[in-house]
Amino acid sequence: MSTLGNPANIFWHECPVGKAEREKLLNQQGCVVWITGLSGSGKSTLACSLGRELHTRGNLSYVLDGDNLRHGLNKNLGFSAEDRTENIRRVGEVSKLFADAGLICIASLISPYRKDRDACRALFPDKSFIEVFMNMPLELCEGRDPKGLYKLARTGKIKGFTGIDDPYEPPLNCEIEIQQKDGVVPTPHEMAGQVVSYMEGRGFLKAQ
Ligand SMILES: Nc1ncnc2c1ncn2[C@@H]1O[C@H](COP(=O)(O)OS(=O)(=O)O)[C@@H](OP(=O)(O)O)[C@H]1O
Numbered sequence: 001m002s003t004l005g006n007p008a009n010i011f012w013h014e015c016p017v018g019k020a021e022r023e024k025l026l027n028q029q030g031c032v033v034w035i036t037g038l039s040g041s042g043k044s045t046l047a048c049s050l051g052r053e054l055h056t057r058g059n060l061s062y063v064l065d066g067d068n069l070r071h072g073l074n075k076n077l078g079f080s081a082e083d084r085t086e087n088i089r090r091v092g093e094v095s096k097l098f099a100d101a102g103l104i105c106i107a108s109l110i111s112p113y114r115k116d117r118d119a120c121r122a123l124f125p126d127k128s129f130i131e132v133f134m135n136m137p138l139e140l141c142e143g144r145d146p147k148g149l150y151k152l153a154r155t156g157k158i159k160g161f162t163g164i165d166d167p168y169e170p171p172l173n174c175e176i177e178i179q180q181k182d183g184v185v186p187t188p189h190e191m192a193g194q195v196v197s198y199m200e201g202r203g204f205l206k207a208q
């Protein structure tokens, strides 16, 4: 017999303190900044720089980094399409909890499949899912190669590496795109500034 709970016997329990009250306390709106892009495109750099900028401004955020989560919550997952889908699904659900807590959740994962990112977006029907595409050319990311993984992938020592022998599907309708201007990569501070401007313009950085 299945050990899974029967959904018919599982009920939602409402608590007296709700999201709006928590947001008022924090003077901000709970949301997720979802950073997607190739390995080496600058996802973690932007996540950290944005976290610092928000902290300086008095906004509470928390970074969920793909690499870090694979040491714990997602340590049983690999890089097959199915495992990546499950990885993104779990982080989407955790992001939803953080946003419900009133925090600005910064999720930084390759998240190569459009359908997986769109499934996360669907968890946030109130437009509080802000997708940020690190639109950096493969040659730049591969040239950086801070962990030496592209080199291993090129020599066949890692199979199924995103951008080399595994797909990356760029967003079609993201909220923010970070890219080079005249061949120059924006600084981490400039990248964070672009996201902060977007959030400020839409009122996320104060309570409703
Ligand atoms: N096969 C393969 N493909 C892509 N990336 C690989 C792979 N194997 C290991 N790594 C390392 O894992 C990091 C990506 O983890 P994510 O959880 O963000 O990946 S995914 O969203 O599930 O695709 C990624 O981190 P970043 O470089 O920060 O993107 C790599 O360091």
Ligand SMILES: Nc1ncnc2c1ncn2[C@@H]1O[C@H](COP(=O)(O)OP(=O)(O)O)[C@@H](O)[C@H]1O
Residues within 6 Å of the ligand: 037, 038, 039, 040, 041, 042, 043, 044, 045, 046, 144, 146, 185, 186, 187, 188, 191
């Ligand atoms: N805007 C930037 N300007 C200069 N170097 C950067 C920038 N963004 C990332 N880097 C560098 O590129 C490398 C990869 O960045 P990282 O944030 O780890 O990428 P990802 O998380 O997408 O794998 C790191 O060595 C980082 O210092």
